[in-house]
Amino acid sequence: MQNHFELFQLPQRFTLDTSALEQAYHEVQNQTHPDRFVNATSAEKRVAMQWTTRANEAYQTLKSPFKRAAYLCELNGVALEVESNTAMPTAFLMQQMEWRETLDDARAEKNLAALEQLDEELRAARRADLQRIGVLLDAGDFQQAAQYVRQLMFLEKFGEEIGNAFAVLES
Structure with missing residues (x-):
């Protein structure tokens, strides 16, 4: 096929x-x-x-760049193993914790400006990860690309949370 x-x-x-x-x-x-x-x-x-x-x-x-990246990894024998492989670099995890605190504070304070700033930071991180993923995939480094695809999955989910927070604040 x-x-x-x-x-x-x-x-x-x-x-x-x-x-x-x-x-x-x-x-x-x-x-x-x-x-x-x-x-x-x-x-x-x-x-x-x-x-x-x-x-x-x-x-x-x-x-979808995100779906295309995941598909290329899988096509080349690198399963993303999202459920079982949750290991992430320490710096990435620390950034996630900071962003979560910022999101919680922005929600509690109903601070639209802080939410917009957080959304822009997240967009920049997603763009950077996608660029890295593209370089790695086109170079044939599917193992390393898969690590960034897993990170990107976290960023995508967090982006949804930010979107939900916007919806609540703007209603």
Whole structure:
């Protein structure tokens, strides 16, 4: 079975031409569109629907830098083991603790400016991690990239918490 990159005939790299991805996705979608199978058998319609579903899943995975990074690690035999491998560098854990305190204080004080500052710091950390991940993946260092992908998962979840805090403060 083809992997997502092969499905769209794209190089198996983190650095991706998003316009080429869009174009390839639309080409696959056009080939499997239900209108093309109006007079087809039930089996042919089912296969077309499976291809459409697969193309959608592949597109969503490759479009998201975070999901693309995780997928590349797994494609190259490096399981993320998020449930069992929770070891993180001390500096990262300390940063997480500081951010959590800042978030708790901002919530308690209903301090929108502090929340905005925290959100910007988190965005910068995510951008930096994604850049590091991209360099590592494109260099073939999937083991090290996986460590940063695990960190990024923590940052993504924390970003959701910040978003929830914004929603509460702005309501």
